[in-house]
Amino acid sequence: MSDTTTRALSLLNLLQTHRHWPGSELAGRLGVTERTVRRDVERLRELGYRIESTPGAAGGYRLEAGSAVPPLLLTDEEAVAMAIGLRVAASQRLVSGPETTITALAKLEQVLPAPLRRRVVALAESVQPAGLNAGAAVSGEVLGELALACRDHERVRFTYTAASGEVTRRRVEPHALAPADRHWYLLCWDLEKDDWRTFRVDRLDAVEHTRVLFEPKPLTAEQIEEFIFVARSWVRQAVEADAVMDLPLDRMRELFGQWGQGASDEGDGRTRWPVGGADFRETMYGLSWIPAGVEYTTDLAAPARDELRETLQRMLRALDAPPPAVPPQRLRERAPGR
Structure with a gap:
């Protein structure tokens, strides 16, 4: 393989x-002059790759979808089949390493011409793998667009429909896509809220690329996992309540971290925090995390309120009663030298 061909393939990979x-x-990355880059771009264009160029100090090159599939040794039918398979695998979480599925989908759909994209959308919507308890339907096209934005650190806008039905337009810096419990979540920095936010991808549409790049804020894998775990917990629970704490909102968020999501300022140095669970025991566990010494009230409704009160009263009686006698066998086991 000639140096020219090798360099052109390296340019295509970039x-x-x-x-x-x-x-x-x-x-700089290829170790050549900008004039040589221009010549190599022309060679790729002759091979069928549509590469957009923009002049000026902030100009450069961008790989666009062309009028036909570039020479990837794939027919149109093979390219469509691959894209459909990747969409189904991504939306249904059929394979391990979901981030690999998403990046592969993004790379393939980036170069698919518009007619083939429409075929992929139409066919993928009709494909339903048997034997799966799937979550909410997720647009493969939206997944692909978000994957590109995460990869390229590009700000995007999109429309989001909350569980309450409220529709908002958001402007964010996408950081990561992650699957959990048969749903996909987008973790991003919300530019209006000036804070991290996690969005369900199936409730998101009308993705718009801004072409504005950003420097991603540092997050560890553990932090990303915690964000997604918290987002998973924000679904409607069988037992729900609000706790109004004698604690300012800023201090509450400092103490609770990501678990402070959904909290709101009640005024007079108080904070309202939604808490819930599958039953009163899980709700009680949530309330137990309110810091020591912080007084609060809750609107936990019956019958969970009565069940929680009865359980706490028995606990208090048990703590106030004399401890049970230790059996002789246990005393012998505790004896020194044993």
Whole structure:
């Protein structure tokens, strides 16, 4: 393989792994001049790759979908079949390593021409794997667009429909896509809220790329996992209540971290915090995390309120009663030298 061909393939690989590249950065990575980059871009265009170029100091190159599938040794039918399979695998979580499925889907759909994309959408919607308890339907196209934005660190806008039915337009810096409990979640920095937010992807549409890049804020894998775990917990529970604490909202968020999501300022140095669970025991566990010494009230309704009161009264009686006698066998086991 000639040096020219090797360099052109290296350039193609760079264009496929980032949404936009400045010409100077491509030249630096390839160890050539910007003039050579321009020549190699023309060679790729002749092979069928549609590469958009923009002039100026902030200009560069961007791989776009063309009028036909570029030479990937795939027919149109094979490309459609692969895209459908990746969409189904991503939306149904059929394989391990879901981030690999998403990035592969994003890379393939980035170069699919519009007619083939429409075929993929139509066919993928009719494919339902048997024997699966699937979650809410997720648009493969939306997953692909969000995957590109996460990969390229590009700000996006989208429309989000909350569980309450409220529809809002959001502007965010996407950080990660993660599956959990048959749903996909987008973890991102919300530019209006100036804070991290997690969105259910099936409630999200009308994704708009802004072409504004950002420097991602550092997050560990453990922090991402905690964000997603908290988001999973924010579904309607069988037993729900609000706790109004004698604690300012800022201090409450400092103490609760991500578990403070949903809290609101009640005024007079108090904070309202929603808490719930599958039964009164889980709700009681949530209330037990309110810091020591912080007084609070709760609107926990009957019968959970009565069940919780009866359980706490028995606990208090048990704590006030003399401890049970230790059996002789246990005393012998505790004896020194044993």
